[in-house]
Amino acid sequence: MRYFLELRYNGAxxxxxxxxxxxxxxxxxLERALTTLLREPVEVTGAGRTDTGVxxxxxxxxxxxxxxxxxxxxxxxxxxxxxxGDIAAGSLTAVADDAHARFHARERExxxxxxxxxxxxxxxxxxxxxxxxxxARMNRAAATLLEYEDFTSFAKLNSNNHTNICHIRHAAWxxxxxxxxCFTIRADRFLRNMVRAIVGTLVDVGRGRxxxxxxxxxxxxxDLSRSSAGAPAQGLFLSDVRYPSELFTRQVTW
Numbered sequence: 001m002r003y004f005l006e007l008r009y010n011g012a013x014x015x016x017x018x019x020x021x022x023x024x025x026x027x028x029x030l031e032r033a034l035t036t037l038l039r040e041p042v043e044v045t046g047a048g049r050t051d052t053g054v055x056x057x058x059x060x061x062x063x064x065x066x067x068x069x070x071x072x073x074x075x076x077x078x079x080x081x082x083x084x085g086d087i088a089a090g091s092l093t094a095v096a097d098d099a100h101a102r103f104h105a106r107e108r109e110x111x112x113x114x115x116x117x118x119x120x121x122x123x124x125x126x127x128x129x130x131x132x133x134x135x136a137r138m139n140r141a142a143a144t145l146l147e148y149e150d151f152t153s154f155a156k157l158n159s160n161n162h163t164n165i166c167h168i169r170h171a172a173w174x175x176x177x178x179x180x181x182c183f184t185i186r187a188d189r190f191l192r193n194m195v196r197a198i199v200g201t202l203v204d205v206g207r208g209r210x211x212x213x214x215x216x217x218x219x220x221x222x223d224l225s226r227s228s229a230g231a232p233a234q235g236l237f238l239s240d241v242r243y244p245s246e247l248f249t250r251q252v253t254w
Contacts, residue, residue: 001068004093004101005030005044005061006252010086012124012234017050017059026050026087030061033082037075038065047101047241048108051193053233055125057111058254060241062101068094090252099247107169107186109240110195112231114181114203126180127235133206135173135181141205141215142171142183145198152222154197164191164222173202184239196230204228 007030015023019031027044034042047060069075072092079089115126116133145168152164170186183199201218204210209228210218218226242250 001066002062002064002095002097002099003069003072004095004099004248005063006090006093006250007059007061008057008088008090008254009055009059010124011050011053011055013084013086014052016052016054017046017048017056026056027061029084029087033079034063037079037082038067038069040066045101047105048190048238049192050238051196051233054236054238055234056238058240058250058252059238060101060105060243060248062095062099064097090254093248093251095248101241104243104247105241106244107188107240107242108190108238109170109184109186109242110190111237111239112183112185112195112199113235113237114183114199114231116179116181124234127232129203131207133181133203134208135175135206137212138202138206139173141202141210141212142173142185142198144212144216144219145171145185148219150222151191151194151219153218153224153227154194154201155191155224156193156197157224161191166190166194171198186240193230196233196236197224197227199231199236200228203231 009026014026017026019025019028031042031044042063044061044063076089076092113126115128118128149165151166155164166187166189168187174182205215
């Protein structure tokens with residue numbers, strides 16, 4: 001029987017979502033806890049890969065078990081005792097046997113947080129960047145992303161992508177009452193390191209290194225060497241994964 005598990009995690013201590021030899025990963029940690037709890041080997045498939053140090057304020061994974069889970073809520077409660085403090089389970093839902101956490105996701109959302117002043121309490125969850133930025137210019141540049149489909153300019157080399165085509169549906173910066181900037185971007189899929197490379201390049205637009213037309217030219221060039229260095233990992237959060245309503249509906253309200 002197949003289940004979707006909703007969870008969230010702080011990625012600071014992990015090499016990313018995906019299991020890696022001799023390195024701690026979120027996937028491996030979750031599989032170990034589920035195997036112990038359910039008393040059978042459990043392999044977990046995630047909604048996507050997050051890189052080293054990247055966080056997920058919302059994430060979905062699926063796994064199969066031979067014996068149905070009698071009490072999903074109680075299982076989540078026990079699972080959280082087995083998981084380390086930087087991974088939290090939220091809900092467990094029975095789904096169709098062919099439901100796939102990765103391949104059936106219709107849209108993913110990332111948020112990147114940038115703080116313009118030093119804050120010792122958020123230094124592990126934001127990029128603390130002290131150069132003044134023109135947010136309006138950054139938003140005008142970000143809006144041009146919706147005009148393109150090929151994002152080779154922001155794709156990490158040697159990632160074995162079958163295609164660099166993505167369909168971005170939203171990309172914009174907001175600023176809260178504390179002056180913290182948040183870049184929200186939604187698309188059907190993302191390339192490895194893509195969001196961090198976009199953020200780094202947009203920040204260079206905001207500080208005046210590039211014009212809005214320069215940014216457009218970088219995207220159109222399909223040349224990774226023209227984009228800026230990627231923003232630091234700790235400010236990036238996978239914040240939503242959306243599925244067809246008939247397949248799965250989000251249960252938690254994190």
